[in-house]
Amino acid sequence: MIGARVQFLVLGSAGGLAFWALSDLLSDWHDTRALLALALLAVVFFGTALATLGELGARRALLGGAALGGLVAALGVLKSFGFSTSSQMMEAGHVLVALIALGSLPVPFWVAHNLRASTGWTDYRVLFLESWNIVVRYAAAWAFVGAVWVVLLLSAALLRLVGVELLADLLAEELVIWLICGAALGLGLSVVTEMSDMVSPYLLLRLLRLLLPVVLGVVVVFVAVLPLRGLTHLFGHLSAAGTLGGTAVVVISLIAIAVDQDDVEAPHAPALIWSARGLALLLPVLSGLAAWAVALRVDQYGWTPARVMAAAGVAVLLGYAVAYALAVLTGRYWMGWVRRANTAMALAMIALAVVWLTPLISPERIAVNSQLGRFAEGRLAPEALPLWELANDWGKPGQAALADLRVQAAENAALAEALVRLDQAGSRWDLERDLPPGQPERVAALRQLLVVQPAGAEMPEDLLDVIARSGFDPAFCDDRTPAGNPGCLLVLADLMTDVPGDEALLLAGQGRSFGLPVRAFWNGPRGWQTGTPVTLGRDDPADAMALIDTLSGAPALSLEPAGLMALKLGMGRLTMTP
Numbered sequence: 175m176i177g178a179r180v181q182f183l184v185l186g187s188a189g190g191l192a193f194w195a196l197s198d199l200l201s202d203w204h205d206t207r208a209l210l211a212l213a214l215l216a217v218v219f220f221g222t223a224l225a226t227l228g229e230l231g232a233r234r235a236l237l238g239g240a241a242l243g244g245l246v247a248a249l250g251v252l253k254s255f256g257f258s259t260s261s262q263m264m265e266a267g268h269v270l271v272a273l274i275a276l277g278s279l280p281v282p283f284w285v286a287h288n289l290r291a292s293t294g295w296t297d298y299r300v301l302f303l304e305s306w307n308i309v310v311r312y313a314a315a316w317a318f319v320g321a322v323w324v325v326l327l328l329s330a331a332l333l334r335l336v337g338v339e340l341l342a343d344l345l346a347e348e349l350v351i352w353l354i355c356g357a358a359l360g361l362g363l364s365v366v367t368e369m370s371d372m373v374s375p376y377l378l379l380r381l382l383r384l385l386l387p388v389v390l391g392v393v394v395v396f397v398a399v400l401p402l403r404g405l406t407h408l409f410g411h412l413s414a415a416g417t418l419g420g421t422a423v424v425v426i427s428l429i430a431i432a433v434d435q436d437d438v439e440a441p442h443a444p445a446l447i448w449s450a451r452g453l454a455l456l457l458p459v460l461s462g463l464a465a466w467a468v469a470l471r472v473d474q475y476g477w478t479p480a481r482v483m484a485a486a487g488v489a490v491l492l493g494y495a496v497a498y499a500l501a502v503l504t505g506r507y508w509m510g511w512v513r514r515a516n517t518a519m520a521l522a523m524i525a526l527a528v529v530w531l532t533p534l535i536s537p538e539r540i541a542v543n544s545q546l547g548r549f550a551e552g553r554l555a556p557e558a559l560p561l562w563e564l565a566n567d568w569g570k571p572g573q574a575a576l577a578d579l580r581v582q583a584a585e586n587a588a589l590a591e592a593l594v595r596l597d598q599a600g601s602r603w604d605l606e607r608d609l610p611p612g613q614p615e616r617v618a619a620l621r622q623l624l625v626v627q628p629a630g631a632e633m634p635e636d637l638l639d640v641i642a643r644s645g646f647d648p649a650f651c652d653d654r655t656p657a658g659n660p661g662c663l664l665v666l667a668d669l670m671t672d673v674p675g676d677e678a679l680l681l682a683g684q685g686r687s688f689g690l691p692v693r694a695f696w697n698g699p700r701g702w703q704t705g706t707p708v709t710l711g712r713d714d715p716a717d718a719m720a721l722i723d724t725l726s727g728a729p730a731l732s733l734e735p736a737g738l739m740a741l742k743l744g745m746g747r748l749t750m751t752p
Contacts, residue, residue: 179364181232182224186360187353189220194352210260211247218277219243224360225281225308228367230288238284246277249531256536257569266567268483268530268537276527279520281308298513301520302435306375314373315362322358382431383441386449389428393421393456415467415484422460422491425453429498430516433509440509451508454498461495464488474649477544478560479568482537486526494519538568542575556589561596619648624664624680627725631666637678640695640702650682657723665725670696679707681722 196213223239230238250263250273257263264270282304287295330342344350366373432450434440441447465488472481497519501511529535542564548554559579564572583590617638626633651662665679678695694705 178228178368179361182227182360182364182367183357184360185220185223185227185232186356186358186363188356189216189224189360190352190354190356191349192216192220193356194349197348197352205259205261207251207254207260210254210264211251214247214250214273214277215243217243218246221277222281222284224363225312226285228363228370229285229304234288238281238288242277242280242284246273249276249528252533253531256533256538256571258573262567262569266479266538266569268479268486271483272527272530275523276531279524279527283520296517298517299435301517302513303375306379307370310373310375310378311363311366314366315359318362318365319355319358322354326354379431379434382428383446386428386432386446386453389425390449390452390456393425393453393460397456397459415464415471415488418460418464418467419484419487419491422457422464422495425457425460426491426494426498429454429457429512433512437509451502454502454508454512458492458495458499461488461491465492472544476548476554477537477541478563479537479541482540486530490519490523490526493522536569536571539571542568542571546575546578556586556592559589559592561592562599562602565596566602616642616646616648620646623648623651623660624662625660625726627663627665633664634678634697634702637695637697637702640704641680641693646680646682646693653719655719655723655726657726659722659726661719661722663722663725673698677705678702681725 193216196209196216199209199212219239219242221239222242223235226238227235250269253269253272254260254263257266282301283295285304286297286300289297289300326341326345330345333339333341345354429450432441432446441450465485468481468484468488472485494515497515498512501508501515504511545554545560545564549556549559560568561576561579564576564579566572568575579589580593583593620638620641621633624633624638651660653661655661662680662682665681666676667679668675669677669679673696675697677697680693680695682693692707694707695702696705697703
């Protein structure tokens with residue numbers, strides 16, 4: 175026991191020392207590929223070695239960490255050649271996801287291979303237990319690191335009260351900070367590994383199983399209500415794909431937890447078994463809708479690196495969905511097929527991560543080709559080009575595309591003006607702030623889609639610019655109301671009697687603002703500005719479609735005083751609403 179703890183302590187301290195050295199090298203080797211390689215090697219090596227030391231012993235744990243760390247470091251450096259700098263690559267979220275997947279998913283397979291289980295490196299029982307053991311042990315060990323720091327900081331503060339500054343001075347040293355974190359993490363992992371019978375994932379897994387019927391009920395209600403609300407309403411918001419994909423990930427996790435390591439440990443309660451089966455059959459619906467949501471966004475706005483990553487994630491979800499549904503349809507031994515599917519999908523994700531870190535897949539190149547293609551077809555105005563992303567985020571493909579655009583700017587005045595604003599902008603915020611009022615394509619779309627009430631009222635052109643700048647998506651108007659009216663309505667009325675002219679309320683069946691399906695605008699001294707819609711009384715116009723039908727069918731607007739008075743306090747006013 176003492177020998178094992180010493181090994182963990184030494185390895186953890188060595189990790190802390192290594193990361194201190196890397197942080198010290200950062201000032202001299204800033205943003206170099208050598209530093210990137212060393213950092214990736216250190217993270218994966220020490221992470222893998224500490225995770226497997228208890229089961230495999232020092233030699234095989236260090237060997238596995240070195241092999242996996244070397245692979246991740248090599249592929250990370252290879253991927254960095256598609257970017258201007260290493261930091262630019264690391265800021266690309268999709269690369270970080272691929273590095274994490276490649277650095278973590280193979281670890282349980284390495285453990286299973288070395289334990290020589292009954293079916294070798296694909297023994298599902300070992301893979302399942304080791305995966306969850308790593309998660310739980312690291313969580314407990316990091317909690318111990320936090321506790322160590324609480325004790326040390328309180329001790330330093332206590333000694334300061336009597337004039338002893340030594341401990342406080344030591345804790346301010348960067349080397350000491352790294353050594354304490356590494357040593358505490360290693361010691362914590364050694365203890366939780368020794369107490370594997372007490373610190374195990376079983377309790378957590380049993381608790382998570384209880385969520386199966388709850389999640390099934392929510393998904394059933396969603397699928398049942400979906401035909402009544404319509405798909406257009408569902409995909410009116412950008413977060414639809416994220417919400418659907420996140421729910422699908424939860425469903426996959428709960429099903430995997432339910433089938434457990436074997437049929438003996440799997441739940442025997444009919445409610446849990448049938449909940450897992452039901453979720454497996456509904457998973458294709460969630461994954462399919464997530465794929466559709468991503469496809470719609472790509473069709474509307476083209477590819478970006480984030481959408482390429484989302485498409486890859488959705489492809490993984492669809493793989494799980496098809497495999498789980500087919501497993502359930504096989505009948506009695508469906509849990510065994512789910513376990514086989516989990517192993518196959520884990521290997522598929524490892525392969526995807528490897529390919530992702532090679533030049534074979536370049537989300538930046540895909541995004542550049544898509545956006546420039548839309549621009550060449552006239553579907554994207556010069557002002558709407560992702561110029562900042564091309565220059566700073568999309569690596570060498572983006573910079574090559576920007577050079578091509580500069581050549582085209584000689585014959586395109588609007589493009590030349592947009593490039594001048596890019597050159598003068600010190601940040602993304604500066605570039606967005608300096609954009610002309612309203613995106614041209616949004617203004618044109620809003621001019622065609624918005625219906626004005628009362629009938630015959632003229633649309634203020636400068637109001638269209640403000641609406642477009644506010645982020646209002648013309649897609650919010652795609653739905654039709656039950657009476658067949660357009661899904662958006664702009665109401666012009668004198669609602670603020672102390673401000674000259676009319677104010678505007680924009681109702682949209684899909685767009686919600688401040689909890690209401692309406693946006694407010696008023697014409698002040700600086701022109702049209704956004705306001706805050708306020709509902710008086712108890713009725714909340716949550717059903718914008720019905721409200722649009724009511725207003726569209728009325729011969730004239732019905733206005734009445736709100737019955738409010740305000741207490742004047744200098745330049746401000748104080749009032750209340752019922």
